[in-house]
Amino acid sequence: MTEPNWHALGVEAAQRLREGRAGDAAELFERMAQLRPEHADTWFNLGYACRADRQYEAALDAYSEALARGVSSPEEAHINRAVILAEFLHKVPEAEAELRQAVAVNPQALTAWLNLGGIEDDLGEPAAAREAYRQALKADPRSGRALARLAAIDVHEGEHERAAKLLGDSLQQGARSAEDAAEMLFGLGAALDAGGEYSEAFQAVTEANRMAAGVRAPTGRYDRAQHERLVDALIAMPPIQSAGPWPADKTPIFICGMFRSGSTLVEQLLARHPEVTAGGELEFIPAMTREDLAPYPERLTGTSAKQFEALRDKYLEQLQRLFPDAAQVTDKRPDNFLHLALIKALFPAARIIHTVRNPLDTIVSAFFLYFGDAIRYADQVDDIVHYYTQYRRLMDHWRSQFGADVHDVDYDRLVIDPRSELEPLLAFCGLEWDEACLAQTPNEAVRTASNWQVRKPLHARSSGRWKNYARELEGARRRLADLGLL
Template identity: 45%
Template sequence: MEIDWAELSEQATRALREDRLAEAVALFERIVELVPEAGNNWFNLGYAKRGARDFDGALAAYSKALRVGGLGEPQAAHVNRAIIFKDDLGQNREAERELRKALRIAPNDQHAWFNLGLLYETEGRKEDARAAHQRAVAADPLCAPAHARLGTLEEDPERAVALLVAALRRGVFPGEGASAIEFSLANALDRAGRYDEAFMVVTKANARKAAMRRPQFRYDPAAHAALVDALIAAYPDRPSGRAEHGDLRPIFMCGLFRSGSTLCENRLARHPRIAAGGELDAIPLMVRDELQPYPAAAVQLGTDKRGALREAYLAALDRVDRRAAHVSDKRSDNFLHLGLIKTLFPGAPIVHTARDLLDVAVSTYFLDFAEHFGHTTRLEDIAHYLGQYRRLMDHWAGVFGDDIVTVQYEQMVVDPDAALAPVYSAWGLDAAAGASKRKAAPVRTPSTWAVRGKLHTGSIDRWRNYERHLGPVREALGL
């Protein structure tokens, strides 16, 4: 019976759209077996494998696509390889080489220029980043992400407002383009002290973003509360197990997004024995792929399975920096998985970055999060998520006690050495070495420029500028 590979391709594309990544990979692998001479099939396999977090496999598939040929836009394969090197593997030099290859093929490719700008931003090269984003806009006046980044890079807030308003008047932006510019505009208005205008614009941006979110990524308050209930029930006490060699290699950092984890990691990375791992997805992927139903499967881990998961996580740290004594993992929503983390690493301390919840709510609402952070576009959902976080962290504090080292954002921006002293102590490190002026690591989060500037207290009590809009949040949290 002849197999219709076009039908398989349609099924694979549907699986990708619905976030059924393993199925998408399997279908695309079958397609390249049937039609190996079509470069687009290898390109699609690369895209699916990157979504499934098989980075080596994705890189290989894109390379195969380029060798086979027949791609309508071969530079896109180089751009996608660059994104993997930059965002997933932290290899900026390899990423830049791929982007330069893309630009040799298509000198005006907006995607290559935009990603080159992002790469320069991670390295603190502001003027280079600005120039690259300007080239992206010159190549395509409707390159919304580049407009948004140019607004962020503009130090004069009123000039940023003018640039972004002008950008929005250029025409109809496709997809989420308008919302990207609106988020940037809202933050420029905030910096200019035009708070009511800022709130109006960011509410419009969030509504636009929410309307485009796929059903599987919409926030379900009841389901999230049920998960927290299950976690609390699954781990009433500390998991059994003794501290092992290697428990101190990871520096797990958890808390809420926008609670200062990037600043904390950036300061810790100055210590010669600590490498910054950024937002590693090793634990969430472990939960998704190996431990369903969760958390029941995690509680029932056998010795062999526990050892395999532990070694897999340590291997992920080695990919960041094999030589570093400690590697930080600042995936903030790992606060959901402290029971699992302490099962795999019984002797591991946990860094908990904490911040005033109303400031977190405002900062969350003003940030253009990725689609899968479903709670971020409605104040009511943000408030619910924060309440569940508070409930779960209270439980973990009762279970793990002093193993959780809290770093308060408000103290960190005033006296970072004092705020981080308990962290150095928990890992047996010399705090003085961490106060050195050693070059910090690249920053791959929305806090890129905030953490590179001088520490300041301007973000403390930011919520007061929006107090009259925060009724639902304050009521939900009892604040």
């Protein structure tokens, strides 16, 4: 093939990526790599396309080829390999090793230091995390994320005044970007909250959310009408086919509910049982709705039992690759409450754990956290209230459909008397009681925005937190009360 044709393949592959057709792009990049295997950037682009298409092992191989062939920015290949290993393949030690290789070849690799600090956060290693963030600040002294993460460790260690001073001084010096300022303001809000300066804390996170919303593309903002249409369609959906029987003890344990309702804590406690492995926030179900069942949920009604069986096989194959030795795995995606009809079609015997919490505590907790583009509705209290009302409406519908297959775990009762919530939970999951579930510390990485909180012994300090912001939340409280949701 001539040189212009090789370049034409690259142009076509880039266009496929812009169209969201990552699989097609990967095929084109693979053809390019076969034609010019010495071209390192082609292997890097193939890795990117495979990752976007969720071909994770192929992506790792492509990035390795890029490194072997002398890609111009090797730290970027190591960073991308680390993201795949940590977030999608649950291989945290291997991810940490990749990031250390990234900073070895480029000590100024800010993203690598930030991601390395994040892994140390997840592993519960504050000293190592602190050192990584300090190195990030050497690469970029104005990194809002590094400063906010350092402050979070200070708050975790009881040094909220030091955290507030660090972030306050940094904000006065001026942030490099709106996103950096938002990260620091969220961190400042958490530090002020820990110090009991509630009015100032709420002001800080209100400004943080305003700035975070400002950098988000219009298509990434929360659309109330669109979300209501989705919930309407799910509620109006007639009965659908199912994949047929599948043993309950070989079915994943699904955990869902509102974000910030205790799902991570429930998974961690459940995974201390010797027969349970924490799967974390698996992407299998949401990806299925995009890749196999679009337009969703309309496509569900036209899907045959045979097609659902094929989708179940696809889910189980992915699960087996991640956890080949696990007896039973949890799938903790809070927003899977949107997909319970699909889950029950795939796994008719599926047990659904639904985490519940005081709605005002849930709302204030979501408002105080920086989610980036992952959650669209948390920028404004009114949007969180709207999302919450739609969630409650849909969960009422699912209970009418699935009855005893949905088990509520109350966060506020769990932190006060864990045994009283865990004993019926284990029985619901078909598991014998095990005292290990009452252990006070997790034994593996905790990937959540509240990883430092989850690592602390159980406490009830977050229950009733909304009362510190009663004045600011009065409108939300009235709205929920009028709807009978309090």
